[in-house]
Amino acid sequence: MTTPQDINALLARVARKDRAAFADVYRATSAKLYGIVLRILHRRDIADEVLQEVYVKIWDRAGDFNPEMASPISWMAAIARNRALDEIRRKRPESLEDHPEFLDVPSDDETALQRVMRGEDGKRLSDCLSRLDADRAQMVVLAYCEGLSRDELAQKYGQPVNTIKTWLRRSLAQLKGCLGS
């Protein structure tokens, strides 16, 4: 088990271009980051490519990581999500129905929200999410975890895109108020 402190120390070595430390960081974090990008991209071929770019970026930017600002995994997850979202927004891949082989993303029985309950921060966030209307909370989770765009949310919830945008902004403001700071 690699603790966040371990990863902090490893990242400090990566910042000094230590390749062994980099391989350790990869081994400790790649399943998490791959899960995140695959969830958004749905295609293993694209996710493989994106994951490579993400780790090259981590190698380049390890010196910018500030353990006082974020946990190492959150910092890396932000890099991974940004890269995956840039990719998926730029061009939605062809319809998934055309590529059943790409639908091999593991399904999960536990609902996303239940899993968020784990951990201090998770409890706080899921408490705050549960104070939103159920569909607004679900919308936030779908956007963050599954990478759904405003258009896709509009389709799913049968609402105009502008309404979705208003709801999202309002939900974010409520979450901010609930979480404090």
Place this chain on the structure above:
Amino acid sequence: MIDADDIDGLAGEYVLGTLDAGERASVSARRLREPALNAAIQVWERRLAALNEAVPAVTPPASVLPKIEARLDGFDVAPAGSATILDLRRRVSRWRTTAAVASALAATLALTIGVREFAPKPASQNLVAILQKDAASPAFLVTVNVDDRVMTVRPVAAKPEAGKSHELWIIHDSLGKPKSLGIVDDPARAVKPELANYKPDVIQSSTYAITLEPEGGSPSGDPTGPVVFSGKMLPAGDF
């Protein structure tokens, strides 16, 4: 009117992932020069980070780490002052697939030299490559000084037919028309396109092409002749 609420809402949606491609690109660019926006993004990343727990981990294929390490090796080639001859032929086939999508022109072939924008700076790094579609085609020797972002192009076995010249172009949406980087026919006089005049992201994402033009170069200033090569720059690690 941009007020704090707008910035915070925009930052929140950026982190949530619901901005469209244009909005994302604009926020990505703005956060580099707007500390308030960047800070708001970081706060939202912290607020929502627990949601990462909601996504199940998936072990990536074993092939990914070696590929990443190869990319890092690519960046790290060429110790101080030395030149590296890259065996490009081996890499062309892989590149072709990408080029077919990437190139704005018919992707006859592509060869690219890595220029790494934020390379750790050992000493000056030079990369050398030969651009050649196949044994019968003209060949050009290209060197890139990574630190200075200067590319040198010199014909090796690239005699154009009489009355014609090979001309090098840089092609990028932001530049409008293709911009000439010079005639590349004289083995004694290498062309040294001043890539430093272009923004690093433009250098990185541009397509480079060599066309066959009337002697002395295209009279109109726009490419007119057939494309001999075209391709993009890739980080050296991508070869």
